[in-house]
Amino acid sequence: QEKVQQSPESLIVPEGAMVSLNCSFSDSASQSIWWYQQHPGKGPKALISIFSNGNKKEGRLTVYLNRASLHVSLHIKDSQPSDSAVYLCAVSINYGNEKITFGAGTKLTIKP
Amino acid sequence: EAAVTQSPRSKVAVTGGKVTLSCHQTNNHDYMYWYRQDTGHGLRLIHYSYVADSTEKGDIPDGYKASRPSQENFSLILELASLSQTAVYFCASSDLNQDTQYFGPGTRLLVL
Numbered sequence: 746q747e748k749v750q751q752s753p754e755s756l757i758v759p760e761g762a763m764v765s766l767n768c769s770f771s772d773s774a775s776q777s778i779w780w781y782q783q784h785p786g787k788g789p790k791a792l793i794s795i796f797s798n799g800n801k802k803e804g805r806l807t808v809y810l811n812r813a814s815l816h817v818s819l820h821i822k823d824s825q826p827s828d829s830a831v832y833l834c835a836v837s838i839n840y841g842n843e844k845i846t847f848g849a850g851t852k853l854t855i856k857p
Numbered sequence: 858e859a860a861v862t863q864s865p866r867s868k869v870a871v872t873g874g875k876v877t878l879s880c881h882q883t884n885n886h887d888y889m890y891w892y893r894q895d896t897g898h899g900l901r902l903i904h905y906s907y908v909a910d911s912t913e914k915g916d917i918p919d920g921y922k923a924s925r926p927s928q929e930n931f932s933l934i935l936e937l938a939s940l941s942q943t944a945v946y947f948c949a950s951s952d953l954n955q956d957t958q959y960f961g962p963g964t965r966l967l968v969l
Contacts, residue, residue: 848899
């Protein structure tokens with residue numbers, strides 16, 4: 746069973762700061778990794794995904810995947826108060842039947 | 858944008874009672890999912906379906922049934938609700954398995 750661990754559990758940063766969120770997974774056979782954003786009282790919304798080793802940039806978001814260390818990180822540049830939310834890491838793996846496992850999330854607060 | 862709706866948005870149920878949560882998607886997606894979210898546990902997959910009239914067990918199916926009468930509709934049924942099933946339930950849809958998932962707004966269930 747895939748295990749997905751996120752750190753830190755919560756993070757408070759000032760507006761404009763760079764934010765770094767971490768996600769570790771347990772199975773090297775994992776395929777794609779997604780980051781979802783969840784605002785209070787809402788459903789998660791997909792932000793960015795990555796499959797290949799290396800990095801991927803979309804707007805203020807950059808994600809880094811290192812399959813050798815089973816680690817993926819999400820970086821948010823020039824953080825805004827509207828970025829305050831819970832960020833969920835989701836890892837897919839194929840055990841014959843495809844499965845996606847979510848981490849418990851990191852609660853991010855951006856202070857104006 | 859892809860649309861997933863859930864009803865009811867919140868519900869109070871009695872222990873031992875039957876509860877039905879409904880989900881409707883207008884995305885023309887084949888895959889639909891039911892998750893529960895508890896503090897500290899992230900999202901856990903209960904049941905999913907990739908075609909009408911067929912459902913599959915997820916990671917925590919015990920105490921839950923699912924029904925997919927059409928491509929657009931997916932229901933989660935708690936035949937005998939228990940206190941431990943108090944949680945927020947999310948429905949999601951995706952075009953392909955392991956593809957980006959689109960979530961509904963959630964149903965907050967309180968079992969007393």
